[in-house]
Amino acid sequence: MIESTVTLLAMRGLQATAFSDVLAHSGAPRGSIYHHFPEGKEQLVDAALELAGERALRVLDTVAGQPPKAVTAHFLDVWREVLKRSGLRAGCAVLAVTVAADSPDLLDHAASIFRAWRRRLAELYVTAGMAEADAIRLATTLVAASEGAVVVSRAERSLEPFELVAQELLAATP
Amino acid sequence: MIESTVTLLAMRGLQATAFSDVLAHSGAPRGSIYHHFPEGKEQLVDAALELAGERALRVLDTVAGQPPKAVTAHFLDVWREVLKRSGLRAGCAVLAVTVAADSPDLLDHAASIFRAWRRRLAELYVTAGMAEADAIRLATTLVAASEGAVVVSRAERSLEPFELVAQELLAATP
């Protein structure tokens, strides 16, 4: 169910993701929702954010110790795959929640995930020899530009915008 | 009403922006909605997208003929103002619609606006002496990174991420 929620958030946004959609997509039994998530939708979305955030962090572990360009390229690969596998219909669940967040708690959670991504990327850049200030600036730009590129490519239903941004980000990585 | 819709889309997203909110925010009379927008919400949102798109284009007219760095700086200024004036609570209406779009028509409209922004920025860069390929790549990155930076800064409720991205984008502009 959490897995399905991540997917649906990324494809349709927060309000458009109803329990019925999650059940249909996951095949989970109808009566299970409030058993596993007694606090309702907010708890389910919260769990989905956690999963999406952690998964991206784990992907980054595989490039620890590699040069900056490899780090940048790998982070870009994650988003390129999201776009490709969904036929350019999916985006980022964390962004979707940020844009439509009704509760301060969900917004805070989304913020902590963005921060974690930025921090982890900056760490990897520093490990690869970059200066601290350059690392955090590039890491933040990578996160922001990737998120934006996914949105634009999704709207235009073309990978072209994403690839242009990817080129620019790789060029900006020492 | 259209003006209020742009603001509310940028702050709460598509589904969370109800007619009642638009009426309360704009002070428009209740009976006017289906008089002015017989096709309902989709037509209202469509008009809001058009307004947001055109306004950004018009802002860019003021930097026609100036050097690339001035173009980049001015586009960034637009988004910095959106963040500041809203107390870091507002984002981009076009992005909000893209993420939560239920109708293909709205998605197409959002796409055409992103494309128009990219094209106009690229034109300005070319006029300022940049090569065509560099111009379109930088223009696309500027749009994507700005959009993403606004999202991240809004989530974290801090202008810091935006400013880091702004620095990087200015540095990437010849």
Add this chain to the structure above:
DNA sequence: GTCTATACGAAGATAGAC
């Protein structure tokens, strides 16, 4: 043009049986 009242459907949440 703008008003009120209302139909209609969708979604989150709860209760109680099995």
Add this chain to the structure above:
DNA sequence: GTCTATCTTCGTATAGAC
């Protein structure tokens, strides 16, 4: 644990009076 039924709220949209 999971099911079904139901309650409540809310948002879009329509109808008809003024």
